[in-house]
Amino acid sequence: MSQSSPPKGDPQVIFADYIAERGLKMTPQRRHILEVFMRQDGHVTSEELYAKVKDSCKTIGQATVYRTLKLLCGSGLAKEADFGDGLLRYERQQGRDHHDHLICEGCGRNVEILDPTIEKHQEAVARSHGFTLTHHKLYLYGLCPRCQVKPRP
Amino acid sequence: MSQSSPPKGDPQVIFADYIAERGLKMTPQRRHILEVFMRQDGHVTSEELYAKVKDSCKTIGQATVYRTLKLLCGSGLAKEADFGDGLLRYERQQGRDHHDHLICEGCGRNVEILDPTIEKHQEAVARSHGFTLTHHKLYLYGLCPRCQVKPRP
DNA sequence: TTCATTGCAAAGCCTTTGCATAAGT
DNA sequence: ACTTATGCAAAGGCTTTGCAATGAA
Numbered sequence: 001m002s003q004s005s006p007p008k009g010d011p012q013v014i015f016a017d018y019i020a021e022r023g024l025k026m027t028p029q030r031r032h033i034l035e036v037f038m039r040q041d042g043h044v045t046s047e048e049l050y051a052k053v054k055d056s057c058k059t060i061g062q063a064t065v066y067r068t069l070k071l072l073c074g075s076g077l078a079k080e081a082d083f084g085d086g087l088l089r090y091e092r093q094q095g096r097d098h099h100d101h102l103i104c105e106g107c108g109r110n111v112e113i114l115d116p117t118i119e120k121h122q123e124a125v126a127r128s129h130g131f132t133l134t135h136h137k138l139y140l141y142g143l144c145p146r147c148q149v150k151p152r153p
Numbered sequence: 154m155s156q157s158s159p160p161k162g163d164p165q166v167i168f169a170d171y172i173a174e175r176g177l178k179m180t181p182q183r184r185h186i187l188e189v190f191m192r193q194d195g196h197v198t199s200e201e202l203y204a205k206v207k208d209s210c211k212t213i214g215q216a217t218v219y220r221t222l223k224l225l226c227g228s229g230l231a232k233e234a235d236f237g238d239g240l241l242r243y244e245r246q247q248g249r250d251h252h253d254h255l256i257c258e259g260c261g262r263n264v265e266i267l268d269p270t271i272e273k274h275q276e277a278v279a280r281s282h283g284f285t286l287t288h289h290k291l292y293l294y295g296l297c298p299r300c301q302v303k304p305r306p
Numbered sequence: 307t308t309c310a311t312t313g314c315a316a317a318g319c320c321t322t323t324g325c326a327t328a329a330g331t
Numbered sequence: 332a333c334t335t336a337t338g339c340a341a342a343g344g345c346t347t348t349g350c351a352a353t354g355a356a
Contacts, residue, residue: 023334024336025330025335025336027330027336029336029337030336045320046320046321047320061337061338061339063321063322063339064338066320066321067322067336067337082237084235088320104284113278113282117270117271118274121271121274122271125268129255129264131255131257131297132295132296133293133294134294134295134296136292136294137292137294138291138292139290141290142284143284144283144284148285176309177310178311178355178356179355180310180311180312182312183311198345212313213312214312214313215314215346216312216313216346217311217312219347239345240344
């Protein structure tokens with residue numbers, strides 16, 4: 001009911017805990033990068049996040065963004081996604097369900113998808129080879145409705 | 154029946170046609186790289202192929218291997234695979250069915266898989282978003298039977 | 307003869323690292 | 332105080348590109 005106590009799943013708290021647990025230190029830069037990152041909706045590159053972070057903190061360095069992004073992945077707040085275009089992207093992970101990606105090759109539009117049957121069969125295939133599955137990557141590439149009509153404007 | 158006439162699907166012929174069609178030129182280097190590539194079973198990096206090619210042709214350059222590999226992909230004889238470890242790999246594509254990959258994170262072992270149900274549902278998911286599918290990438294990561302017992306020797 | 311290819315080295319590109327300084331704990 | 336973090340710039344690692352020389356067609 002209170003407005004001032006931080007919510008259970010407050011990313012800043014989660015991150016602070018993660019930092020503290022490993023004897024690391026919380027800094028204004030890390031707080032700030034996390035804050036900006038949590039406002040992002042889709043999949044940002046380090047470069048893109050760096051640009052946005054810099055808007056409100058001129059002195060921050062690119063390397064700090066890279067380093068913090070790795071930490072965020074470690075803490076479970078972020079997740080790396082490699083769409084195969086040579087850039088690493090990061091998306092929010094906290095409190096979100098696993099999902100895969102459907103990517104339009106015309107306009108770059110990116111739809112998050114989840115198909116229980118696919119997920120289930122992935123487990124089955126792995127098991128049939130005696131593997132235990134830790135994770136997977138599924139990217140579907142195609143053309144969205146708009147780009148099917150008018151490809152690559 | 155004849156031994157001397159090249160088989161229908163002779164890679165050298167396919168590649169030569171591809172080269173000729175676009176006004177490019179066939180060279181000993183390209184022939185040689187293709188020949189060595191076709192002897193590879195799994196998924197080779199440009200570096201690995203370069204090393205093998207060099208065994209029998211000391212003067213060949215790394216760049217030529219890179220360039221030829223791109224051409225081979227264009228001709229449909231090769232296919233790029235990005236397992237997410239920072240290296241591009243290439244596998245033979247000609248006359249082979251599509252397949253995905255199941256990768257052991259312990260020993261790097263790589264099993265080719267194919268699940269019709271998964272394939273079918275990928276199409277369905279794309280269609281449900283109005284997308285037409287051109288291709289996809291599915292990588293399953295886990296531990297093979299051996300590495301489950303004795304992880305990372 | 308003409309235009310693509312080659313091999314070398316240099317450049318690109320994204321990401322990581324080294325280091326002196328700054329700053330959490 | 333003791334260590335970690337920061338920002339800068341340099342270094343890495345893989346891939347691509349520029350260029351003069353070479354070689355297909």
